[in-house]
Amino acid sequence: xxxxxxxxxxxxxxxxxxxxxxxxxxxxxxxxxxxxxxxxxxxxxxxxxxxxxxxxxxxxxxxxxxxxxxxxxxxxxxxxxxxxxxxxxxxxxxxxxxxxxxxxxxxxxxxxxxxxxxxxxxxxxxxxxxxxxxxxxxxxxxxxxxxxxxxxxxxxxxxxxxxxxxxxxxxxxxxxxxxxxxxxxxxxxxxxxxxxxxxxxxxxxxxxxxxxxxxxxxxxxxxxxxxx
Amino acid sequence: xxxxxxxxxxxxxxxxxxxxxxxxxxxxxxxxxxxxxxxxxxxxxxxxxxxxxxxxxxxxxxxxxxxxxxxxxxxxxxxxxxxxxxxxxxxxxxxxxxxxxxxxxxxxxxxxxxxxxxxxxxxxxxxxxxxxxxxxxxxxxxxxxxxxxx
Numbered sequence: 001x002x003x004x005x006x007x008x009x010x011x012x013x014x015x016x017x018x019x020x021x022x023x024x025x026x027x028x029x030x031x032x033x034x035x036x037x038x039x040x041x042x043x044x045x046x047x048x049x050x051x052x053x054x055x056x057x058x059x060x061x062x063x064x065x066x067x068x069x070x071x072x073x074x075x076x077x078x079x080x081x082x083x084x085x086x087x088x089x090x091x092x093x094x095x096x097x098x099x100x101x102x103x104x105x106x107x108x109x110x111x112x113x114x115x116x117x118x119x120x121x122x123x124x125x126x127x128x129x130x131x132x133x134x135x136x137x138x139x140x141x142x143x144x145x146x147x148x149x150x151x152x153x154x155x156x157x158x159x160x161x162x163x164x165x166x167x168x169x170x171x172x173x174x175x176x177x178x179x180x181x182x183x184x185x186x187x188x189x190x191x192x193x194x195x196x197x198x199x200x201x202x203x204x205x206x207x208x209x210x211x212x213x214x215x216x217x218x219x220x221x222x223x224x225x226x227x228x
Numbered sequence: 229x230x231x232x233x234x235x236x237x238x239x240x241x242x243x244x245x246x247x248x249x250x251x252x253x254x255x256x257x258x259x260x261x262x263x264x265x266x267x268x269x270x271x272x273x274x275x276x277x278x279x280x281x282x283x284x285x286x287x288x289x290x291x292x293x294x295x296x297x298x299x300x301x302x303x304x305x306x307x308x309x310x311x312x313x314x315x316x317x318x319x320x321x322x323x324x325x326x327x328x329x330x331x332x333x334x335x336x337x338x339x340x341x342x343x344x345x346x347x348x349x350x351x352x353x354x355x356x357x358x359x360x361x362x363x364x365x366x367x368x369x370x371x372x373x374x375x376x377x378x
Binding site for chain 1: 285286288290302303304305306307310330331332333336337339340341342
């Protein structure tokens with residue numbers, strides 16, 4: 001919980017700094033962009049064990065600052081052909097943070113953005129192994145046993161960079177690269193997860209991810225001029 | 229805009245450096261109860277070795293050696309009891325190990341294994357004087373779990 005607190009404080013500080021130093025820093029709430037990650041439909045062709053989807057959204061709140069978030073679900077299934085047990089994992093994740101557009105005012109055409117950002121991310125999963133067999137040289141072999149369904153939670157930070165370009169009116173395409181650092185994984189000593197949804201391989205403390213997404217932007221904006 | 233390209237290139241490199249092949253199981257999984265033989269004479273405890281010792285568990289010979297001062301016994305993974313027959317010369321002692329079992333995953337490549345928590349060891353005292361459990365958790369470590377007083 002401490003990490004969530006620090007992250008929210010950091011976001012508020014970043015917003016205040018941006019607001020204080022940006023002369024055009026009036027609140028401009030609007031232009032909600034909602035998208036889906038196309039890469040999640042292509043990845044199962046290369047990694048058939050994991051399937052999932054991810055929705056992305058961002059909304060402008062200052063000239064160069066956007067609140068951004070992602071929500072996704074994924075499912076991993078491993079068969080006894082590759083391992084000496086079968087395995088199933090289901091989970092979902094939620095990410096929330098800010099993006100900053102780094103284009104200079106003279107470079108901004110239409111509503112394109114090139115951004116850096118950060119997210120606080122939370123992933124919850126349940127996993128289970130079955131058809132477990134263990135060889136034994138001396139005694140009877142173990143076969144056909146299964147674990148209980150184990151629930152795990154993981155907190156992590158995403159650092160993002162990417163581009164969103166307007167292809168047609170209000171239709172955007174873009175990509176995001178994200179470096180992720182694991183903060184906390186509540187696990188048990190029976191089994192580590194194969195995969196943490198939204199993060200990556202279960203045994204790692206850092207991971208990278210990629211989105212290639214298409215968005216629709218709702219053309220609605222409120223501009224609040226402040227008196228100076 | 230230049231900085232964007234540089235940072236993107238670094239991130240893409242990081243992305244590719246993160247890819248790695250699934251590895252094979254390289255770990256040797258051996259979980260056995262490690263036993264040391266001791267004698268006590270005039271109140272002093274010291275290491276000892278046993279000659280002509282044969283150890284049989286579930287009809288499989290584990291040891292048939294001279295001068296053994298320590299042995300490692302794999303316990304049954306499907307039962308909470310393992311019974312071994314210790315024979316020295318012509319005397320046979322039946323020793324029963326009682327324990328709790330837990331199956332756990334070593335890694336995805338290596339699969340599952342069983343670790344044990346020793347509860348009690350009962351001997352007929354035909355060969356052994358007494359038994360003491362010094363580390364009840366039987367796992368992949370080489371540490372001594374049990375002392376057999378001979």
